[in-house]
Each structure stands twice: as structure tokens, then as C-alpha cells.
Amino acid sequence: MEAQKADMFILTHAKFFEPHLLPAIREKLVATDDSKFMMIQSVSYREPILMLIISILGGHFGIDRFIIGDMGLGVAKLLTCGGLGVWTIVDWFLIMGRTKEDNFEKLRQVLA
Amino acid sequence: MTRKHLYLLALFLGFAGQVWIGYSYKKLEQNEEAFNTCIFRRISGLPCPSCGTVHSIISILHGNFRKALSDNPLGYAGILVAAIIPYWILTDLIIGKESFYNFFVIVNNLLKRRWALFSILLLIFVLWMYKLGHFLSWF
Secondary structure (H helix, E strand, O other), X not given: OOHHHHHHHHHHHHHHOOHHHHHHHHHHHHHOOHXXXXXXXXXXXXXXXXXXXXXXXXXXXXXXXXXXXXXXXXXXXXXXXXXXXXXXXXXXXXXXXXXXXXXXXXXXXXXX | OOXXXXXXXXXXHHHHHHHHHHHHHHHHHOOOOXXXXXXXXXXXXXXXXXXXXXXXXXXXXXXXXXXXXXXXXXXXXXXHHHHHHHHHHHHHHHHOOOHHHXXXXXXXXXXXXXXXXXXXXXXXXXXXXXXXXXXXXXX
């Protein structure tokens, strides 16, 4: 892929990934075939801020974990009343990082 | 989710749960109500599906199994989880195995199938109705 296209992708999608992963993502994009560009762009990445809002509003029932795809933890969170309220608060701080991690996982699957 | 993150989260929650059960046990022995952490109950005044789990666990510890069932049947699952998972993870960390992580991945993949997730959600819904029935019968 052309370096310009990779830079454009990084510029428009930087908020979806952890900052320390961006150089590695750029390198991978440059090394990837041009035909995959459409696929990479069409992946629906989750917005970390939106997940934080969902976590604040529905974290008590594990809705944030269900949406991200951590079904096991979602059920556990639902059954423990949001970990007696403690897990709900812990997740307010963890959920953005977890969303970015999940977005990176999605991108890696497309690039593989 | 990486193994390290899962183990840290589960260890913290497991031990925090044990401390909370111990604290509530002491409070209830002194006939005081423990601090109510359920946000849903505080807002709506109605119990959520897992309200009463700690009371239920304490009833089990006292050998009062019938009261535990009427408090919340989830107490039986809760006491097993609180008693097993932290030590399972510690054993994993000491031996250097990944058995808990592998178990988590299997359960996670199973719950990604719609029928499994919906049957668990249905079970929780039935439990909630049971709890609400109990709660409303007090009036």
C-alpha cells in the first residue's frame, strides 16, 4: 500500500487504537497489498468514547462487556450486580483501552 | 482479552468479593444492614436480578439452605465462584499454566452462540421475576 494511503488511514482512525500501536499499524499497512484497502476501511470499529458512555449508563448490567464481545465477563457482571458496584467503576477506566484492543484485533484479522 | 489482564481483573474481583462477604457477614452478625451497593435498587427501589446474593451466601454459611434459596438462588453459584476462582488463578500463576484462561476462552466462545446466551439471559429473567414476586408480596 502507498505510504500516503496508510498515513491517511492513521490520521482518520487514530482515535480507535492505542497510540503506542500506531507506528506498528502504519508499518503493517504499508506492507499490505493495495487490494485490501477497501476491506480495511469497511471494518466497523467501535468508538471508545461511546463505549465509555455505555459503560457509565449500562455497566451495572454488563452491557458494555456484552457489546465488546466478552460474553463470559458480561454474564458474570450481570450476575454479580456489576461486581457489587466495584467492577462497574473499575470498568469505567478499563473499557476504553479494551475497546481499542478489540479494534486492533479486528484490524489484525483483516490484515492476516 | 489478554491472559495478564484477565488474571489481574479476576484476582482483584475475586478477593474484593471475599472481603465484601466477610464485611457483610460481620455487619449482619451485629444486626446492622451492610451498605447497599446496588445502583438499580437505589434508583428504582426494585431489586435487580442479583440483589440478595450476599445475604444468600451468608445464609449458606450459616447452614440455612432454604433461606438462601428464597434470598437469591444465585448465592449457590456466587459462593462457588468466590471460593474457587481466586485460588484457581493463583495455582495457575504458581505452576505457570493457563488452565483458567483456556476455560474462559471456551466459555466465552460458547456464549457467543445465540442459543447459549439467550438461555442464560432467560434464566436470569426468570430469576428476576421470582425476586420481584417475593419483593412485591411483602406489600
